[in-house]
Amino acid sequence: MSTIPSLPTAKSIQVDTRGALILDEESPETRDSRGIYLPNYVEPVSHIAVDIGGSLAKVVYFTRSPEPPTSPSIAATKGSSANNSSVGTPESASPGTPTTPSSPSHRHDPLARVNGALTPAVLDNGNNVISGLPSLDTSFRDTLLRRVSVHHLPGGSLNFERFETEHIDECVEFLQTLIERSAQINGVPIEEMRKSVKIMATGGGAHRFYELFSSQLHVEVRREDEMECLIEGLKFISLIPDEVYYFSDELIHSVSHTPAIPFKTPTMLQNGVNGVYERPSPDPPRYAVTFEQNPTPQLPCLLVNIGSGVSIIRVDENGSFERVSGTSLGGGTLWGLLSLLTPATSFDEMLDLSEKGDNATVDMLVGDIYGQDYSRLGLKSTMIASSFGKVFKKDGKKVKFSAEDISKSLLYAVSNNIGQIAYMNAEKYNLDRIYFGGCFIRGHAATVGTLSYAIRFWSKGTKRALFLRHEGFLGSIGAWIKNIGEERAE
Amino acid sequence: MSTIPSLPTAKSIQVDTRGALILDEESPETRDSRGIYLPNYVEPVSHIAVDIGGSLAKVVYFTRSPEPPTSPSIAATKGSSANNSSVGTPESASPGTPTTPSSPSHRHDPLARVNGALTPAVLDNGNNVISGLPSLDTSFRDTLLRRVSVHHLPGGSLNFERFETEHIDECVEFLQTLIERSAQINGVPIEEMRKSVKIMATGGGAHRFYELFSSQLHVEVRREDEMECLIEGLKFISLIPDEVYYFSDELIHSVSHTPAIPFKTPTMLQNGVNGVYERPSPDPPRYAVTFEQNPTPQLPCLLVNIGSGVSIIRVDENGSFERVSGTSLGGGTLWGLLSLLTPATSFDEMLDLSEKGDNATVDMLVGDIYGQDYSRLGLKSTMIASSFGKVFKKDGKKVKFSAEDISKSLLYAVSNNIGQIAYMNAEKYNLDRIYFGGCFIRGHAATVGTLSYAIRFWSKGTKRALFLRHEGFLGSIGAWIKNIGEERAE
Numbered sequence: 001m002s003t004i005p006s007l008p009t010a011k012s013i014q015v016d017t018r019g020a021l022i023l024d025e026e027s028p029e030t031r032d033s034r035g036i037y038l039p040n041y042v043e044p045v046s047h048i049a050v051d052i053g054g055s056l057a058k059v060v061y062f063t064r065s066p067e068p069p070t071s072p073s074i075a076a077t078k079g080s081s082a083n084n085s086s087v088g089t090p091e092s093a094s095p096g097t098p099t100t101p102s103s104p105s106h107r108h109d110p111l112a113r114v115n116g117a118l119t120p121a122v123l124d125n126g127n128n129v130i131s132g133l134p135s136l137d138t139s140f141r142d143t144l145l146r147r148v149s150v151h152h153l154p155g156g157s158l159n160f161e162r163f164e165t166e167h168i169d170e171c172v173e174f175l176q177t178l179i180e181r182s183a184q185i186n187g188v189p190i191e192e193m194r195k196s197v198k199i200m201a202t203g204g205g206a207h208r209f210y211e212l213f214s215s216q217l218h219v220e221v222r223r224e225d226e227m228e229c230l231i232e233g234l235k236f237i238s239l240i241p242d243e244v245y246y247f248s249d250e251l252i253h254s255v256s257h258t259p260a261i262p263f264k265t266p267t268m269l270q271n272g273v274n275g276v277y278e279r280p281s282p283d284p285p286r287y288a289v290t291f292e293q294n295p296t297p298q299l300p301c302l303l304v305n306i307g308s309g310v311s312i313i314r315v316d317e318n319g320s321f322e323r324v325s326g327t328s329l330g331g332g333t334l335w336g337l338l339s340l341l342t343p344a345t346s347f348d349e350m351l352d353l354s355e356k357g358d359n360a361t362v363d364m365l366v367g368d369i370y371g372q373d374y375s376r377l378g379l380k381s382t383m384i385a386s387s388f389g390k391v392f393k394k395d396g397k398k399v400k401f402s403a404e405d406i407s408k409s410l411l412y413a414v415s416n417n418i419g420q421i422a423y424m425n426a427e428k429y430n431l432d433r434i435y436f437g438g439c440f441i442r443g444h445a446a447t448v449g450t451l452s453y454a455i456r457f458w459s460k461g462t463k464r465a466l467f468l469r470h471e472g473f474l475g476s477i478g479a480w481i482k483n484i485g486e487e488r489a490e
Numbered sequence: 491m492s493t494i495p496s497l498p499t500a501k502s503i504q505v506d507t508r509g510a511l512i513l514d515e516e517s518p519e520t521r522d523s524r525g526i527y528l529p530n531y532v533e534p535v536s537h538i539a540v541d542i543g544g545s546l547a548k549v550v551y552f553t554r555s556p557e558p559p560t561s562p563s564i565a566a567t568k569g570s571s572a573n574n575s576s577v578g579t580p581e582s583a584s585p586g587t588p589t590t591p592s593s594p595s596h597r598h599d600p601l602a603r604v605n606g607a608l609t610p611a612v613l614d615n616g617n618n619v620i621s622g623l624p625s626l627d628t629s630f631r632d633t634l635l636r637r638v639s640v641h642h643l644p645g646g647s648l649n650f651e652r653f654e655t656e657h658i659d660e661c662v663e664f665l666q667t668l669i670e671r672s673a674q675i676n677g678v679p680i681e682e683m684r685k686s687v688k689i690m691a692t693g694g695g696a697h698r699f700y701e702l703f704s705s706q707l708h709v710e711v712r713r714e715d716e717m718e719c720l721i722e723g724l725k726f727i728s729l730i731p732d733e734v735y736y737f738s739d740e741l742i743h744s745v746s747h748t749p750a751i752p753f754k755t756p757t758m759l760q761n762g763v764n765g766v767y768e769r770p771s772p773d774p775p776r777y778a779v780t781f782e783q784n785p786t787p788q789l790p791c792l793l794v795n796i797g798s799g800v801s802i803i804r805v806d807e808n809g810s811f812e813r814v815s816g817t818s819l820g821g822g823t824l825w826g827l828l829s830l831l832t833p834a835t836s837f838d839e840m841l842d843l844s845e846k847g848d849n850a851t852v853d854m855l856v857g858d859i860y861g862q863d864y865s866r867l868g869l870k871s872t873m874i875a876s877s878f879g880k881v882f883k884k885d886g887k888k889v890k891f892s893a894e895d896i897s898k899s900l901l902y903a904v905s906n907n908i909g910q911i912a913y914m915n916a917e918k919y920n921l922d923r924i925y926f927g928g929c930f931i932r933g934h935a936a937t938v939g940t941l942s943y944a945i946r947f948w949s950k951g952t953k954r955a956l957f958l959r960h961e962g963f964l965g966s967i968g969a970w971i972k973n974i975g976e977e978r979a980e
Contacts, residue, residue, distance in 0.1 A: 054859045054876055166883070204859030225866070308854055308876035323867050329819075329907055332854055332879030339882045340891075341830060364798055364822055369544045369694030376715070377813050386544055386798035389822030392829045393656070401830075417819055417907065424914045 020240045022469065023157070032442060032472050033160040036240060046118035046182070046197050047483045048175060050213075051229065051475035052205020054308035055332060056439055057163045057171045060476040061178065063117055064156040117182035118197060158480075160473050162439075168209055172216050175199070179217065194219045200479035202229040224479045227313060231321045233478030234303055234435060237470055244292035244435075246466050247452040289448070289467075298466075302431045304422045305474065306438035308332030312422060314429045325425050327418065331440035334414045341410075342403035350407055351444045357408030362401050364389025387413035408446070415447050419454025423463065426455075432463045439472035510730045512959065513647070522932060522962050523650040526730060528552075536608030536672070536687050537973045538665060540703075541719065541965035542695020544798035545822060546929055547653040547661045550966040551668065554609055554646040607672035610686040648970075650963050652929075658699055662706050665689070669707065684709050690969035692719040714969045717803060721811045723968030724793055724925060727960055734782035734925075736956050737942040788956075792921045794912045795964065796928035798822030802912060804919045815915050817908065821930035824904045831900075832893035840897055841934045847898030852891050854879025877903035898936070905937050909944025913953065916945075922953045929962035 023035040049060040163171035183193035199213060202224040213221045238244050303313045303321075309332060312325040335347055344350040366374055367381030368390070379385075388409055391401060426434050434455055441447050448467055455465040470477065513525040539550040653661035673683035689703060692714040703711045728734050793803045793811075799822060802815040825837055834840040856864055857871030858880070869875075878899055883889060916924050924945055931937050938957055945955040960967065 054854050054879060055882075204856075204861070204864070208859070208861035227867070308859070308879045309874075327907065327910065328853070328874040328877040328879075329903060330876050330879075332876035332882065333903065336852070336878030336881030337827070362826070363818070364544050366694075369698070369798070371694070371698035374694070377717070384799075384818040386820050386822035387818040388826035389544060389798045389818075389820075391826030392545075392822065413819060413823065417817065420817065421910065421914075424911075424918070428914070428918070 022240065022242055032439075032470055033162060034469070035160065036158040036470070037156075038158065039155045047200060047480055048118070048178070048197065049200040049202070049229075049476040049478075049480035049483070050171070050175075050206070051226075051473070051479060052165055052168070052171075052201065052203040052209060053439075053475075054204065055165055055335075056307070056472070057165050057168060057203075057205060058439075058473050058476040059161040059163070059171065059174070060473060060480045061118065061159050062156055062480070063159060064119055117185040118178065118193075119182070119186065158477070160470065160476075162472070165205055168205070168212065172212065175213075175217055179219070198222060198483060200224055200483045202226050202475050202479040222483070224482055226475060227311070227321065227323050229475045229478030229482060230303060230305055230311075230313060230437065231315055231319065231478065232481045233474035233476070234301075234315070234437065234468075235299070235319060236481050237468060237474065237477055238292075238298055238435070241293050242291045243469050244298075244466055245289045245469065246292075246464060247449060248290050292466075298433055298435075300431055301433040301435055301466075302422065302426045302429065303435045303437060303474075304418065306330055306418060306436060306440035307472075310418055310421075310438075312425050314425070314431060324429065325421065327421050329414055329417055331414075331438065334410055334440075337410055338407055341406050344403070344407070347442070351411070351442070351446075353404045354407035354411045354446055357402065357404030357406070359384070359405060359409040359412055361405045362390050362409040363387055363412075384412065384416070387416075411446060412450055415450035416454050419451045419465070420458060422451075423455055423458035426463055427459070433466055434463060435466045435468065437468055437471045437474045441467060441471055443467075443469070512730065512732055522929075522960055523652060524959070525650065526648040526960070527646075528648065529645045536610065537690060537970055538608070538668070538687065539690040539719075539966040539968075539970035539973070540661070540665075540692070540696075541716075541963070541969060542655055542658070542661075542691065542693040542699060543929075543965075544694065545655055545825075546797070546962070547655050547658060547693075547695060548929075548963050548966040549651040549653070549661065549664070550963055550970045551608065551649050552646055552970070553607055553649060607675040608668065608683075608687060610672065610676050610678045610683050648967070650960065650966075652962070655695055658695070658702065662702065665703075665707055669709070688712060688973060690714055690973050692716050692965050692969040712973070714972055716965060717801070717811065717813050719965045719968030719972060720793060720795055720801075720803065720927065721805055721809065721968065722971045723964035723966070724791075724805070724927065724958075725789070725809060726971050727958060727964065727967055728782075728788055728925070731783050732781045733959050734788075734956055735959065736780055736782075736954055737939060738780050782956075788923055788925075790921055791923040791925055791956075792912065792916045792919065793925045793927060793964075794908065796820055796908060796926060796930035797962075800908055800911075800928075802915050804915070804921060814919065815911065817911050819904055819907055821904075821928065824900055824930075827900055828897055831896050834893070834897070837932070841901070841932070841936075843894045844897035844901045844936055847892065847894030847896070849874070849895060849899040849902055851895045852880050852899045853877055853902075874902065874906070901936060902940055905940035906944050909941045909955070910948060912941075913945055913948035916953055917949070923956055924953060925956045925958065927958055927961045927964045931957060931961055933957075933959070 019039045021037045021039070023037055047061070051058040161174065163174070179193055179197055180190060182197075183190045186193070194217075197217075197219045199217065199219055199221045201210065201213060201221055203226050206223045206226075210221060210223060299315055299317050299319060301315050303315060305311045305313070307330060309330040310327045311323055312327075313321050313323045315321045331347075335350065338344055338350045338353075342350065342353055344353055363384045364386035365381060366379045366383045366385045369385055370381070373379060373381045391399075393399060422434055422436075426432070436451055441451070448465075451467075452465040455463050468474070509529045511527040511529070513527055537551070541548040651664065653664070669683055669687055670680060672687075673680045676683070684707075687707075687709045689707065689709055689711045691700065691703060691711055693716050696713045696716075700711060700713060789805055789807050789809060791805050793805060795801045795803070797820060799820040800817045801813055802817075803811050803813045805811045821837075825840065828834055828840045828843075832840065832843055834843055853874045854876035855871060856869045856873045856875045859875055860871070863869060863871045881889075881891060912924055912926075916922070926941055931941070938955075941957075942955045945953050958964070
């Protein structure tokens with residue numbers, strides 16, 4: 001065989017995303033943690049990426065399988081449809097039920113959460129495997145593939161997990177189990193396995209918990225810059241078909257703060273059909289979003305990452321970036337306020353409450369102050385003049401406000417504010433595309449709608465709010481991706 | 491005597507502010523409602539201006555007296571020092587104690603609140619009195635003054651009152667009493683008095699309560715545009731010596747979000763002495779502000795009016811203006827949240843609580859997430875990454891947070907947010923001066939400091955936050971001023 005050609009320096013993403021497929025939703029709780037199956041990708045060394053933020057630690061890792069793993073829902077309804085017996089995904093024909101921190105059942109059973117296994121490097125020895133590069137010509141690629149051993153058949157899944165930063169030990173325990181189990185499955189000693197594993201750590205906790213991870217897991221831990229990882233993750237994930245979605249202009253128009261209209265959960269249509277409704281009707285409107293099915297790189301853009309707090313990052317055409325702004329009124333603010341003002345104990349409960357609420361009982365609208373529109377300034381009577389403005393009664397009369405109304409009001413307040421600050425930065429830097437990332441949105445209709453509406457309102461329709469199904473994993477995906485690049489340079 | 495010269499068309503303010511004097515503070519509650527004595531001004535027709543916002547109705551009216559009214563505090567300590575027996579300010583040698591809506595004692599005694607009396611127009615007949623114009627030459631002016639009857643000696647006070655919009659009937663009752671009393675004092679029938687009085691109404695309530703005012707008071711009611719009045723009020727009031735104040739750069743530097751440093755009430759020094767403190771010390775720092783003693787017109791500028799909600803208005807050099815932005819996260823939001831989260835029942839109580847609080851127990855700071863500064867991005871470890879970010883505990887542990895800490899956190903959150911949005915607009919329109927108006931600030935140290943600091947932080951010291959002692963009365967002052975201009979044109 002001829003010499004392996006030297007590889008181009010890694011500026012482009014080295015992961016073969018051809019045919020990438022977002023796996024089915026396990027449950028509504030794992031809405032944003034669906035695995036991504038990459039049929040053409042081979043990972044030579046096992047990497048785990050961890051992004052530890054103020055509230056949540058997000059984990060990404062890759063496991064092998066020649067075919068997409070079967071989801072439990074498919075297994076339950078149709079039976080197992082794929083052969084999952086290749087090395088790398090043994091017992092778990094179904095990948096195990098991923099959980100979110102709000103499901104206590106899996107909290108103390110790390111084994112239940114481990115999807116497949118990592119591949120130890122020792123099995124790579126003697127095989128110069130090159131992960132699929134779109135630029136290689138097809139025949140050469142086919143030749144390489146024939147040389148590859150069964151361990152290196154391309155194909156496997158990116159897996160996603162979340163843990164609470166406050167219980168970081170659970171995350172450590174999970175990783176310990178993943179590594180040990182991978183050693184078992186591959187039949188190698190734990191020491192060999194550990195040499196093959198690298199943890200790419202980003203987020204604030206990469207600094208805060210560096211010692212913990214190093215000492216507990218006995219593997220190499222590399223710290224990666226949070227902003228770099230966010231941007232790398234964005235660039236990568238936005239290329240996956242059906243990853244990016246947005247509300248169409250017609251939909252945004254029909255999403256308003258009209259009081260007493262119950263807000264229904266959107267029907268997510270795969271083929272991008274948009275419902276258009278001019279005014280509230282007795283038949284409650286269903287909203288749909290448009291998915292980006294054939295994505296192309298979308299730079300320059302603005303990335304608004306909403307976690308406990310908010311970071312706003314501008315990205316140039318060539319991928320260079322700068323954190324230009326942020327706000328401390330983020331997810332942590334909303335969750336904190338609602339945890340004291342409502343009986344809700346999880347963010348999903350809070351979002352459920354908000355869906356049933358009417359903000360006009362707690363918000364002061366333009367119409368409440370003016371008795372009408374303030375049309376001279378383009379302010380409609382239904383617009384919010386003062387969030388929570390009806391709550392304070394100086395005469396001391398205690399009025400009881402419902403948890404639903406309070407939740408909706410504060411969700412709107414926080415979302416509108418983020419949308420406004422995001423818009424102002426997009427305008428300042430002349431950017432039309434605004435991506436929203438972070439664990440705040442969770443595909444929730446009212447949040448997506450409010451952010452979309454805010455951007456449309458302030459930009460008069462010239463800018464677009466874009467959302468990501470794996471919104472919370474940008475940093476961890478980016479940390480994982482960055483290592484692939486490093487790998488190439490070695 | 492020669493003919494009275496024709497008057498220039500009213501573009502400039504027709505009120506003679508030479509020698510204007512802000513009267514002593516009656517009590518801390520009336521901090522922003524101090525009368526303004528104008529020794530050279532004569533008002534030919536009595537006007538009352540009312541600015542009715544979402545929460546508060548602000549009233550301005552002018553009453554005659556040749557000398558500044560005595561304040562009760564001066565009378566108590568030194569005895570009556572001025573002769574207040576001229577027509578126009580009879581019995582009340584002291585102007586009567588103005589009250590804020592939080593003092594229930596005066597709520598049902600409108601007589602106690604009426605300062606002096608309005609002047610009926612009927613007493614003007616035959617005298618072509620021209621209110622002092624700075625452009626007239628001195629000798630001619632002196633001649634005019636000799637001709638003037640005792641009713642028209644220049645000199646009198648602008649009086650300020652506040653009512654809750656929710657109890658607008660109390661405002662109506664007050665005005666009724668003012669008009670009736672003025673008729674009595676001047677010895678004219680009530681019908682004549684009513685012909686002399688015009689109510690200039692602005693704010694949202696001008697529309698909402700137009701019928702109420704007209705039918706109850708039997709006087710002419712004119713509605714004036716809210717934004718126009720705000721700007722007129724700003725242009726006028728910023729010319730009064732010692733009206734405008736700001737934190738010096740050194741002071742802003744020492745105002746930080748350092749946890750556990752109790753924030754003391756600033757000592758307001760009349761002669762503008764600034765204390766400079768480099769770091770927190772065992773001797774708690776006292777903050778001082780600089781007063782604008784010799785003000786000059788300060789256009790162009792940005793006006794940020796913080797009431798229940800926030801309006802942001804840009805003003806050009808020539809005084810033309812445009813409402814360019816706003817936010818629904820305003821005073822109403824803070825008061826509403828704190829009324830549910832703390833035992834406080836008034837805004838002053840809420841501000842008191844915040845002075846004693848430590849926001850670091852409820853806010854997530856940069857240091858909490860990173861364990862250190864995020865110096866690469868210029869984020870100090872003491873900066874707030876997520877407001878209220880420590881409150882939500884997913885494991886359901888209920889931690890009790892103190893009312894003081896909650897109050898400080900939310901005051902910072904709302905103030906910082908307003909400062910950030912204000913800054914972004916100032917930058918967009920290339921304006922260096924940012925005036926803060928509205929009833930939110932109330933001269934409160936932490937609020938003034940936070941807004942000053944936010945502007946300084948975001949602008950890297952290139953822009954300045956400016957405050958007004960009569961911050962809540964911009965709209966009502968403007969409505970009053972606009973009528974003077976109209977008067978001239980007749």
